[in-house]
Amino acid sequence: MNKLNLPENIIRLRHEKKLTQEELADFIGVTKASVSKWEKGINTPDLMLLPQLAAYFDVTVDELIGYEARLSGEQIRRQYAELSKEFAILPFADVLEKIRVLAHKYYACYPFLLQLGILYWNHYMLAETEEERRSLLLEAVEWCNRILENCSDVGVCSDAVVLKAALHLRLGKAAEAIEALEPSADSGRLAGQHGILLVQAYQSSGDTEKARSYAQVRQYLDLLALISDAILALSLNEKDMDQCEETVRRITGIIELYHLEALHPNLAAQFHFQSAIVYAVNGREEETLAALHDFERCVDRLLNAKQIKLHGDEYFDRLEAWIECLPLGSMEPRDRSFIRQNLRGALAHPAFDRFREQEEFQRLVNRVTGGSSYVKD
Numbered sequence: 340m341n342k343l344n345l346p347e348n349i350i351r352l353r354h355e356k357k358l359t360q361e362e363l364a365d366f367i368g369v370t371k372a373s374v375s376k377w378e379k380g381i382n383t384p385d386l387m388l389l390p391q392l393a394a395y396f397d398v399t400v401d402e403l404i405g406y407e408a409r410l411s412g413e414q415i416r417r418q419y420a421e422l423s424k425e426f427a428i429l430p431f432a433d434v435l436e437k438i439r440v441l442a443h444k445y446y447a448c449y450p451f452l453l454q455l456g457i458l459y460w461n462h463y464m465l466a467e468t469e470e471e472r473r474s475l476l477l478e479a480v481e482w483c484n485r486i487l488e489n490c491s492d493v494g495v496c497s498d499a500v501v502l503k504a505a506l507h508l509r510l511g512k513a514a515e516a517i518e519a520l521e522p523s524a525d526s527g528r529l530a531g532q533h534g535i536l537l538v539q540a541y542q543s544s545g546d547t548e549k550a551r552s553y554a555q556v557r558q559y560l561d562l563l564a565l566i567s568d569a570i571l572a573l574s575l576n577e578k579d580m581d582q583c584e585e586t587v588r589r590i591t592g593i594i595e596l597y598h599l600e601a602l603h604p605n606l607a608a609q610f611h612f613q614s615a616i617v618y619a620v621n622g623r624e625e626e627t628l629a630a631l632h633d634f635e636r637c638v639d640r641l642l643n644a645k646q647i648k649l650h651g652d653e654y655f656d657r658l659e660a661w662i663e664c665l666p667l668g669s670m671e672p673r674d675r676s677f678i679r680q681n682l683r684g685a686l687a688h689p690a691f692d693r694f695r696e697q698e699e700f701q702r703l704v705n706r707v708t709g710g711s712s713y714v715k716d
Contacts (some may be wrong), residue, residue: 344405346380352396449490552657608637619690683708
C-alpha cells in the first residue's frame with residue numbers, strides 16, 4: 340500500500356471549502372482540538388468518521404486517506420480485453436458506466452487511465468448521438484490532462500500527448516492538436532536520435548543481443564510508419580493521380596517484400612482501402628475493384644485467424660519480448676466482432692457510390708461483412 344496522506348488531505352480539502360477547524364469540528368461532531376490533532380498527524384479520526392468526512396468533502400474514502408489503487412500491466416490488459424469485448428455484446432451505456440466506475444476507482448493508476456482513454460477512442464463511435472460522441476472524446480481529453488499533470492512516467496505522458504492530440508483532431512480542434520504535437524515532432528531535435536544512440540550504447544557495452552533486438556524493433560516500427568505515412572499521402576494527394584500511382588506502386592512492393600499482409604494485415608488492409616478510395620475518386624473502376632479485393636484478402640486473413648494479435652515472422656524474429664512489454668501486449672485494441680461491425684460502414688464510403696449497383700461490389704461487401712471466407716473471383 341502506498342504511503343497515506345490523511346493529515347495533508349484534510350488540510351487541503353478543508354482549505355478548498357474555506358472552512359476553519361472549528362467549523363469542520365462542529366459538522367463532524369468533535370472538538371476543534373481533535374481536528375487540529377488530525378491535521379498534525381498526532382491522532383487519526385475514528386474509523387466510523389471516515390465515511391462522514393469523505394461524504395462531506397465529496398471524495399471517496401480512498402481519496403480522503405490518500406490510498407491510490409494500482410493495477411499491474413497484466414491486470415490492465417485483462418480489463419481492456421474484457422471491456423473491448425463487452426462493447427460488442429452489451430448495451431453501450433452499461434459498458435460506459437463500468438468504465439467510469441473503474442476510472443474513478445483507479446484514478447491514480449495513470450497507465451490504466453491512458454488505456455481507458457484509448458478504449459474510448461476506439462469505441463466512441465458506438466454512441467447514438469454526435470453530442471454523446473463529443474462528450475466521450477472530451478472525457479478522454481480530461482483523463483489525458485490528469486495524466487500529464489500528475490504522472491512522472493515519461494513514456495505514459497508521451498502516449499497521453501499523442502492520444503490527446505488525436506482526440507482534439509476528432510473534435511475538430513486542429514490548433515490544439517498542433518500545439519500538443521509540434522514540440523516533440525520537430526525533426527531537428529536531438530531526441531530523434533535517442534534510438535540510434537541506444538543501439539550503439541548496447542553494442543558498445545557488449546550486449547549485442549539487446550542491440551540486435553532493439554535495432555529490429557526500430558526497423559519494424561519504421562516500416563509500419565512508412566506505410567502509415569503513405570496512407571496519409573494518398574489521402575492528401577488523391578487528385579494527383581500520377582503521384583498516387585507511384586505511391587501505390589512503391590508501397591505495394593514494400594508490402595510484398597516484407598510480407599506485410601501476413602505480418603500486419605490490419606495496416607495492409609488500411610493501405611489497400613485508401614488506394615481503392617483514390618482510384619474510385621478518379622474514376623478508375625478496374626483498379627478500384629482490384630484494390631478492394633486486396634483489402635478483402637487482408638480482412639479475411641485478419642478476421643479468420645485463430646487470434647488477432649501482433650506478431651513477428653521469420654525475418655522479424657526478435658519482436659516477442661518487445662510486444663509483451665507493450666501496454667496491451669500482443670492484443671488488438673478492438674474486439675473481432677466490433678471490427679466486423681465497422682466494415683460495412685467503411686464500405687459505405689461516398690467514393691464507392693458509383694459501384695453500389697454492381698454485382699461484384701455487392702458480393703464483396705457481403706463477403707467482408709458476413710464473415711464468409713475469401714474466394715478469389
